[in-house]
Amino acid sequence: MKVLVVGAGLAGLTAATDLAARGVDVQVLEARDRVGGRMHGIxxxxxxxxxxxxxxxxxRHTELLALMAETDLKAVxxxxxxxxxxxxxxxxxxxxxxxxxxxxxxxxxFPPLSGVALGELFDLLDEVTRTVRVDAPWLTPDAERLDSTTAAEWAEENLRHPDARLFFPLFLGEMMAAAPADVSVLHMAFYLRSGGGLRYLNAxxxxxxxxxxxxGAHRLCEVLAARLGDRVRLGEPVLAVEQDGDGVTVRTAGGAHRGDAVIIAVPPVLADRIGFRPALPEPRSSDRTAPxxxxxxxxxxxxxxxxxxxxxxxxxxxxxxxxxxxxxxxxxxxxxxxxxxxxxxxxxxxxxxxxxxxxxxxxxxxxxxxxxxxxxxxxxxxxxxxxxxRGCYAALFGPGDWIAQGPGLTRPHGRVHWAGTETSTEFFGLMEGAIRSGRRAAAEAAHDHPTSGSAL
Ligand SMILES: Cc1cc2nc3c(=O)[nH]c(=O)nc-3n(C[C@H](O)[C@H](O)[C@H](O)COP(=O)(O)OP(=O)(O)OC[C@H]3O[C@@H](n4cnc5c(N)ncnc54)[C@H](O)[C@@H]3O)c2cc1C
Known part of the structure; x- marks a missing residue:
């Protein structure tokens, strides 16, 4: 069995490492001339x-800490x-x-602002965060309304005190690198809950x-890549993924690679730039998905x-x-x-x-x-x-995104499997989410395609 992995960020490298450990033939194709993606050292x-x-x-980033221990990297x-x-x-x-x-x-x-106003802001955020179905945000009670309202509209409606109005965009910028107009309330609430709650995330x-x-965090990716050796190829931007009854062909600027399955470990907006045959049933992002x-x-x-x-x-x-x-x-x-x-x-x-x-x-x-x-x-x-x-820390899901794209984010498309921090409902947007997504995708691919055969 051979699995191709698109993207040598932490998710792709984790997936490849897990597959190699299972004895699977694996090839990672990375567009840049370095590994690590959003983990980069200077x-x-x-x-x-x-x-x-x-x-x-x-x-709480237990998978990351375990991987660091295993690769001899220390936390400072x-x-x-x-x-x-x-x-x-x-x-x-x-x-x-x-x-x-x-x-x-x-x-x-603690900022020198009204403690009462900030306390009320956090209570309001807690209230909306508590209701989210973190494993399936689109099934949250009242999901339609939460997914059609931006965090900016929510703030306009709910925040009365000037100190709360001042602090809210700073908080969202720091937590999610988001402008309040760019994210739905559902995504804001999901992100905060997925990362362990606003107090944990903020501390x-x-x-x-x-x-x-x-x-530097990039060292983790460098160690994983060094272990994979020539199974990681740099400077190979993937342009197309074509499936047939026997396998999958991944086309890069430099040539074609054949495998039994492929794991796409890139952010949703970049996955939508790849040409899939057969086409994906639905796109992975929309024009409201913001960087x-x-x-x-x-x-x-x-x-x-x-x-x-x-x-x-x-x-x-x-x-x-x-x-x-x-x-x-x-x-x-x-x-x-x-x-x-x-x-x-x-x-x-x-x-x-x-x-x-x-x-x-x-x-x-x-x-x-x-x-x-x-x-x-x-x-x-x-x-x-x-x-x-295309932005960071992670993709920002705008109004409508969770309901339209959410259910398909991890659903395999025949021989195509999905990884990347944006496919993890646990610690979405973080290194921990990337690792968990890579583990899940590797297990899925190994389970679904133990030998070559028709998967479509
Ligand atoms: C400034 C900044 C601060 C952050 N702070 C934190 C933090 O403090 N803590 C934390 O846990 N997380 C933080 N993050 C988020 C964290 O970096 C990401 O969650 C994680 O690295 C994502 O890993 P990934 O493998 O899912 O995606 P990526 O790292 O984006 O990897 C995707 C890989 O795919 C490659 N690629 C893209 N398109 C193609 C293509 N067509 N063909 C081939 N390859 C392709 C990319 O070059 C990249 O290497 C931060 C991110 C940034 C940028």
Missing amino acids: EVAQDDWADAGAAYLGE PTAMEGASRFALTAPDATASDATASDARSVPGR FAGGAQESRIDG GCAVKVHLIHPSPLWREMGLSGWSVSSDGPLLSTVDDSPPGGVGVLTGFVTGEEAKRYATLPLAEQRAAAVAQAALLFPGLPEPIGFHVTNWLDEPYS
């Missing part, structure tokens, strides 16, 4: 790596000691009312941001200088570009301040020339952390323009 100083893509994990705790900085300006304030120079230091991570200590992978909007910025300093100021490096700002920052410094290495530009702000920032992106980010960091000198290094990773990712 070397910011000699042997010091920063995560341009996925970074954080928590103790995310540094979060010292005061936080907040520069939060109410949307109705005039430009002269406040700027980032009004940033305030606050002990802990560093004890939550989903508790630690990072030492040396996750995140640009990651890294400011490199000789050491984590903010720590000397008694600051954790964590900040939240209502004005961009850096809507939040976090200390991602490697232990004992250079200082890495990561800036997250998300939602609508990411769409704007992504279009700026690099010099303007740098100037805006450096100026804001200096206002947030007074006395912080010019960085010695600066990196921008714009995921919106990555042709083989």
Whole structure:
């Protein structure tokens, strides 16, 4: 039996690893000239790596932790000691009312906004999140209504206090890299529940941001790929998948590959760009499926200088570009301040020339952390323009998407099986979801096609 795997992200590599362990002949076809997909490292100083893509994990990410243990990769705790900085300006304030120079230091991570208003916001989010059928969101009671309303409309209707209205888009940007107008309420609620609930997702200590992978998350994919050896082929963008009675032919720019089954481990919008014969019964995305909007910025300093100021490096700002920052410094290495530009702000920032992106980010960091000198290094990773990712952290399902596409996301199409974090109802959008999807797809393919024969 031979299985072809499209995409050498964490989902595809996990699926291929599982199949190889079962003795299945496997071939991974990857469009880029590197493995890892949305897990990507940049070397910011000699042997010091920063995560341009996925970074954080928590103790509930059990499959990821198991895979790390098995590949000898360690978790390092995310540094979060010292005061936080907040520069939060109410949307109705005039430009002269406040700027980032009004940033305030606050002990802990709770923003200096009305505790009652934020408590009510979280209660409202809990209420809508609690009702979601996480295993099958389209079967949620009231799914039609929740799937036809955007999170922006929900906020307009439900959030009265200006502090809640200010904080909600920042929260959604940080959690999902989403602008509220881009996601349905059903998707927002599903995403929060799938990831362990909004408190778990939002937390560093004890939550989903508790630690990072030492040396960079991309290393996990590199280790898996190294073990698979020449079973992984780079620079092979898959253009077409054709099935017949005996097997499947996968066509890339470089040639054709034959197998008994194929696992497609790419985001839904990219799967829809592949030509399938016979055609898929329904598309995997729609014109309302939006790319996750995140640009990651890294400011490199000789050491984590903010720590000397008694600051954790964590900040939240209502004005961009850096809507939040976090200390991602490697232990004992250079200082890495990561800036997250998300939602609508990411769409704007992504279009700026690099010099303007740098100037805006450096100026804001200096206002947030007074006395912080010019960085010695600066990196921008714009995921919106990555042709083989089309946004991140994950696809954003807009109105109608869950009801139309949801039931078919994991349903095999003859010899075609589906993986990728967007096909996992557990930890959707996260590395953990990618691994779980790869495991499921590998088991399915091995079960459904033990030998060659007609599957259509
Ligand atoms: C900035 C950012 C921050 C994130 N933060 C976190 C975090 O802190 N924690 C967390 O758990 N997750 C985070 N994520 C999400 C995480 O990276 C993803 O959930 C996970 O990596 C998805 O893996 P995947 O294999 O499903 O998809 P991908 O990584 O997208 O892999 C798909 C692969 O398919 C390839 N491909 C696409 N089209 C084709 C084609 N036609 N032919 C061949 N190959 C193709 C792509 O090049 C890619 O390598 C973040 C992502 C980003 C970008």
